[in-house]
Amino acid sequence: xxxxxxxxxxxxxxxxxxxxxxxxxxxxxxxxxxxxxxxxxxxxxxxxxxxxxxxxxxxxxxxxxxxxxxxxxxxxxxxxxxxxxxxxxxxxxxxxxxxxxxxxxxxxxxxxxxxxxxxxxxxxxxxxxxxxxxxxxxxxxxxxxxxxxxxxxxxxxxxxxxxxxxxxxxxxxxxxxxxxxxxxxxxxxxxxxxxxx
Numbered sequence: 001x002x003x004x005x006x007x008x009x010x011x012x013x014x015x016x017x018x019x020x021x022x023x024x025x026x027x028x029x030x031x032x033x034x035x036x037x038x039x040x041x042x043x044x045x046x047x048x049x050x051x052x053x054x055x056x057x058x059x060x061x062x063x064x065x066x067x068x069x070x071x072x073x074x075x076x077x078x079x080x081x082x083x084x085x086x087x088x089x090x091x092x093x094x095x096x097x098x099x100x101x102x103x104x105x106x107x108x109x110x111x112x113x114x115x116x117x118x119x120x121x122x123x124x125x126x127x128x129x130x131x132x133x134x135x136x137x138x139x140x141x142x143x144x145x146x147x148x149x150x151x152x153x154x155x156x157x158x159x160x161x162x163x164x165x166x167x168x169x170x171x172x173x174x175x176x177x178x179x180x181x182x183x184x185x186x187x188x189x190x191x192x193x194x195x196x197x
Contacts, residue, residue, distance in 0.1 A: 067100045067187035074115035079188035081105060083120060087180040090162035091197075093125045094140060097185035098192060103127055105186040106139045107165070108146050116184055117170040125183035128163035129197045130174070137163070142193035148172065 065071030071080035084096060090104075097103050104127030107113050116126075127140035128148075135156035137145050148154065151171040162177035165184075175181075 065187050066189065067102045067185070071100075071102070071185070071187045074112075074119055077109070077112045077115045079186050081116065081119070081187070082185045083124065084183045084185060085122075087182060088125075089180055090125050090129070090177040090183075093181075093183035094127070094192070094197070097183070100185060100187065102185040102187040103140045103190070103192045105165075105184045106141050106188075106190075107149070110147065110149070113147070113149050113165065113170055116165055117167055120165065120167045120182075120184060122182045123164045123166045123168075123173070125181060126163050126165050126172070127186070128172070129161050129177070131161040131177065131197050132195075134158060134161075138196040140192045140197055141190045142196055 065080035067080065067082070070082045072082070073080050082097075082100070082102070084093065086096075088096065094104050104125055105112075105116060106127040107116065116124075128137050128145055129140075130137045132138065135154060137148065137154060139145055149165075149170060149172050151166075151169075151173060155174045157174055160174040160176055163172050163174055164181065165171075166173055
């Protein structure tokens with residue numbers, strides 16, 4: 001019990017210190033991510049090997065995220081997001097998001113789609129897949145898609161089961177889940193439902 005209380009106090013103090021530093025004028029917060037599960041965080045510009053700083057893509061300052069300082073708000077949408085520039089397979093990207101207490105972004109509206117498109121410089125993995133049943137797209141937080149932005153009708157390509165958001169035009173595409181690419185994590189307090197992917 002004593003260790004748990006100490007851990008909570010350390011987390012609260014860390015969040016408080018990070019929040020005060022942010023208020024005091026820190027305008028660039030990022031995470032230096034050498035791979036899935038790396039929890040080292042710093043406040044500074046991206047060095048090209050870590051995660052993109054959402055402030056450069058129109059991020060909005062706000063309260064600290066439950067998932068860490070690297071998560072930033074985007075204009076017009078709730079939740080906080082982290083763009084992971086490390087190239088990973090879809091499952092590795094989902095695991096890296098979960099290590100933060102987040103999940104691959106589940107896009108619920110055109111506003112959220114537009115905000116993520118505007119903040120991404122590549123076409124990242126998102127939390128939509130038909131790995132379980134071909135042409136039945138589910139989201140990592142459970143259930144079917146509430147919003148979809150496929151370039152045509154929902155795809156039914158065998159072997160291409162994981163969704164990306166195309167930053168060129170904001171449409172979605174499905175790709176081989178073993179392809180390595182960047183991803184975007186979303187921290188919104190919703191748990192993942194492993195049976196959906």
